[in-house]
Amino acid sequence: MSKSSHASTRQLAGALKRQAGRVGAQDPNVRGANWWLATVETVGANGTVVADGLTYRRMETYQAPAVGDVIVVTQSGNGNLLAYGRTAGTTAPAGAWTAIPLASGFTSTHTVFGPAQYRIVTAHGTPRVELRGSVDATSAVTSQTNFSTALPTAARPSVVRTWVGRRNYSMDTKGIAVMEIQPNGVMSVFGSVSPNHTDWFALDGCYYDL
Known part of the structure; x- marks a missing residue:
């Protein structure tokens, strides 16, 4: 027995919604205020870092940033992006004693x-x-x-x-x-x-x- 067109439409809509949710959960541009981990790709000279394709303003406590740092970042509800600082690694980061x-x-x-x-x-x-x-x-x-x-x-x-x-x-x-x-x-x-x-x-x- 074939499914009705209405049932097929509901299933398709549900699948699209779930897919959009998964994509949105991974995209800082659409997920709203939150925090997550990101990897630094480049370090700017103006107090910023680029991580996972986005530019973040560093907190003053995030010292001596380096490419490859795994950092804690956040996005406010109005889209401002901040980098709190690096997480612990297996080697001493720049700025360590x-x-x-x-x-x-x-x-x-x-x-x-x-x-x-x-x-x-x-x-x-x-x-x-x-x-x-x-x-x-x-x-x-x-x-x-x-x-x-x-x-x-x-x-x-x-x-x-x-x-x-x-x-x-x-x-x-x-x-x-x-x-x-x-x-x-x-x-x-x-x-x-x-x-x-x-x-x-x-x-x-x-x-x-x-």
Whole structure:
């Protein structure tokens, strides 16, 4: 017995509706306010990323975006697209804490403060490098001395940047060390002659703008 034309029409309409629902659920342009995962295809210079063919404005908390990031994105009811940030991966993302490449004569064994590290972040819309940990001098530092080899290009400032950090302290030494980084990415510390020489210095709370 053949189906009536009305039944066939209802079935076709139902199938089309289900198909449209499936397509809409996968298309950010039609599914309305929601969140989902997307993969970054390109990184814009204006605070945006392109993921799965759409352009998203990054939240300030989404630092150092990279192609291949799997990110959490959302769309508002009026169509605005935002990228909240990356999900955890098997390797450290750009912007993660990274060991500072120390020069010969310096180590990072003052374990009470942790290893010497840096990371690239954005603060109030400005890229900067944050520092933490400490550095030990194999021999006391009595003058300006390079304590790192060159940091990667992304962590190098456009001009010389300086900051002040903690250093070893005793009755005849002041517990302050002045440091700087050159545009070539090399960091140095300013020591002084005995008895105020520098044996170790800390980087906690220090940063410089790029």
